[in-house]
Amino acid sequence: MIHLEQHGPVVAIRMSRALFGRPIYWTAAYWVDGLLIDTGPSCTAAELLRALDKMPVEQVVLTHSHEDHIGGLAAVRHQFPAARIYASQRALSTIQQPERLQLQLYRRLLWGIPKATPDVMSLDETDNQICTPTHLFRVVETPGYSVDHISLFEPHQRWLFCGDVYMEGKEEAWTPEFNMFGIVSSLRTLTSLRPEKLFTGSGAVRRTPQPELHAKIRQLVTLAREVARLEIIGLNTSEIVACLFKEESRLAFLTRGHFSALNLVEACRAYNAIFTSELEPHNSYPAPGDRYSRFGRSSIDPLKSEPSDENDLAG
Numbered sequence: 659m660i661h662l663e664q665h666g667p668v669v670a671i672r673m674s675r676a677l678f679g680r681p682i683y684w685t686a687a688y689w690v691d692g693l694l695i696d697t698g699p700s701c702t703a704a705e706l707l708r709a710l711d712k713m714p715v716e717q718v719v720l721t722h723s724h725e726d727h728i729g730g731l732a733a734v735r736h737q738f739p740a741a742r743i744y745a746s747q748r749a750l751s752t753i754q755q756p757e758r759l760q761l762q763l764y765r766r767l768l769w770g771i772p773k774a775t776p777d778v779m780s781l782d783e784t785d786n787q788i789c790t791p792t793h794l795f796r797v798v799e800t801p802g803y804s805v806d807h808i809s810l811f812e813p814h815q816r817w818l819f820c821g822d823v824y825m826e827g828k829e830e831a832w833t834p835e836f837n838m839f840g841i842v843s844s845l846r847t848l849t850s851l852r853p854e855k856l857f858t859g860s861g862a863v864r865r866t867p868q869p870e871l872h873a874k875i876r877q878l879v880t881l882a883r884e885v886a887r888l889e890i891i892g893l894n895t896s897e898i899v900a901c902l903f904k905e906e907s908r909l910a911f912l913t914r915g916h917f918s919a920l921n922l923v924e925a926c927r928a929y930n931a932i933f934t935s936e937l938e939p940h941n942s943y944p945a946p947g948d949r950y951s952r953f954g955r956s957s958i959d960p961l962k963s964e965p966s967d968e969n970d971l972a973g
Contacts, residue, residue, distance in 0.1 A: 660705040665855070665863050667691065668817070671709055672861035673698040673730075675768060682768060685726040686861030688819060691790035692716035694741075695810060695819050696859070699769035700729030707737050714738075719781070719788055719795075720745040721821030721859065722807040723752035725759055725769045732773035744788065746799070747780040748806035754778065764913045781808065795819075800847060802840025809844075811851050818853035818867070824874060826862055829881065831909045832922040838878060838929040845875050885926035898923050 659676040662669060669689040674681035687706065688695040694715045698706055707730075715738040720728055723745065731753065735743065745753055752758045756772040759765075781788075786797035788810065795810040800823045810819040823844050848856075849871045856867035864870055881902070888898045899906065903919045910918040 660702055660709055661861075662709060663861070663863070665857075668857065669713065670857065670861050670863060671698070671706065673702040673706065675699070675701050683726075684860045685769075686857075686859060687730070688857055689713050689715070691793050693788060693790050693793075693795070694718045694734065695857075696721055696727040696821070697730035697734050699726045700732075700772050701768075701770040703730040703733035706730045707733055710734070710737070715741045717741060717788060717790070718743040719810060720749060720753065720778075721809065721819070722746075722804045723749040723759070724804060724822070725756070725761060725765060725772050727821070727859070728753055728756070728775070729770055729772045731775045735775055735777075743775070743778045744781050744784060745778055746797075746806045746808045747782055750778055750780060752806070762913065762916050764916070798847060798851070800844035802837045802842070802844045804835065805837075805840075807844070809848065811853065816852065816854035817857065818848060818851060818855070819857045820848060820859070822859040823848065824856065824858055824867075824871060826858065826860065829877065829922060830903060831907050831917040831919055832925055833916055834921050834924070836921070836925055838882065838925040839932055842875060842878055842929070845871055845878075849875070881922075882926040882929045885923055886930045889927065889930075895920060895923050895927070 659674045659681050661672040663672065667690055671687040671689065672684050673686065674684045676682070685698055686696065687698050689710070692714055694710070694717070697703075697718065697720070715734060718731070718734060718741055720731070720743070731743070734741070753775055756774055759772075761771060781797050784797075788795040788797070793812050793815070795812050798809045798811050800807050800809045800820065803822045807821055807823060809821060809823060811817070823841065849868060853867050856864035856870075858864065884902065885898055888901055893901060899919045902923070906919050910920070
């Protein structure tokens with residue numbers, strides 16, 4: 659299944675495997691000025707090529723090396739052999755050897771298995787910028803969702819193509835690979851760019867992204883603080899999951915635990931461990947009915963205030 663949306667000169671190409679005629683999970687590529695950003699999964703590669711029939715591809719940039727973003731690359735390379743393909747240095751080995759992804763069954767079924775693609779160049783060779791006939795895109799390192807993740811920022815239009823750094827909705831399940839410190843730091847990097855349009859990895863386009871980016875930071879920091887509070891009063895990881903999420907989401911069952919609330923809580927614990935020396939003694943933490951108001955030395959309520967510096971993020 660494929661769906662095209664026009665956003666000025668940018669074409670959003672949303673792709674998904676369909677079940678009973680309905681999309682299961684959207685992922686997106688974007689075309690602008692001869693540049694293709696990401697290529698979607700291999701299961702929709704043929705549809706992607708048909709969509710690109712009247713959109714010449716001169717350059718390709720991959721935000722990261724997950725199968726739902728590189729799966730269509732081999733087909734794009736075959737149809738546009740002269741196109742220059744770029745990714746971060748850390749992504750190259752996976753793009754050239756997709757077996758390194760070690761895909762779980764649900765990933766193989768949902769998105770398919772990418773084919774190896776040689777001759778992909780490191781973005782270091784471009785001085786971390788991509789030039790098209792009318793635009794200049796700056797490469798921004800945004801690790802956390804994956805170690806090789808980058809975003810593209812067009813400073814004149816203030817477009818930001820953020821891949822999967824920003825995910826819509828409430829966080830309820832993560833994989834073991836997600837790094838909360840990296841994601842929060844990358845989100846703060848995105849806010850510092852002050853984008854006016856955010857093109858996400860799912861194909862959702864945000865026209866006023868700053869409040870949503872700040873809200874996502876607050877959401878993650880608030881969750882990490884709540885995990886720290888529950889851990890201090892003696893709850894173990896499973897009990898914290900039950901307290902915060904009631905039960906595991908369906909994702910945990912469908913992915914055999916690869917996406918789970920348990921992993922999200924562990925990510926919060928790892929995040930909090932970075933700031934252990936910053937936390938105050940046990941009696942400075944709020945009681946269950948007094949959450950956040952006295953949490954940590956910053957004494958801010960993350961539901962009402964935006965973190966202003968790294969100390970605020972530390973709690």
